[in-house]
Amino acid sequence: MGKVTKAVGVAGAVAGAMYLSKSENREKVKRQLAKINGKEDSSYLKNLGKPSDIEDANMVNEGAMTSVQYYNRLQDEKSESK
Template structure:
């Protein structure tokens, strides 16, 4: 790294430490970080597992049913072999 980059980094660290030395500033920063994390998590969870199109949704549905049918066939064979 260049000397200027190190100098700017050190100045930023000193300024951040000076700012966070006050209790009220720490509370403000913590509140903003929590708000940002909550917003990010809400947006991520809201879109989790939702296919974007109808074709994608049908493909997911068919794929899910294929594995269920396969499992049910294995279970049925297992039960038939025991009888």
């Protein structure tokens, strides 16, 4: 049983190293870890929308759905105009 456990551990470590070799995957993992720890990365909030919309992003984070509904309506209007 010890050899199988070691083989699975090594395979997992190699797979994790291969996944994290891409910078975009490392950023995804960092954002997820920040969410788990209850910390929001300011660059992550900036990527949600324009930097002027950070207040809206904070409201959504706190549970307000008004800005989400507003954003969805704007997206629907954009897609209908195309």
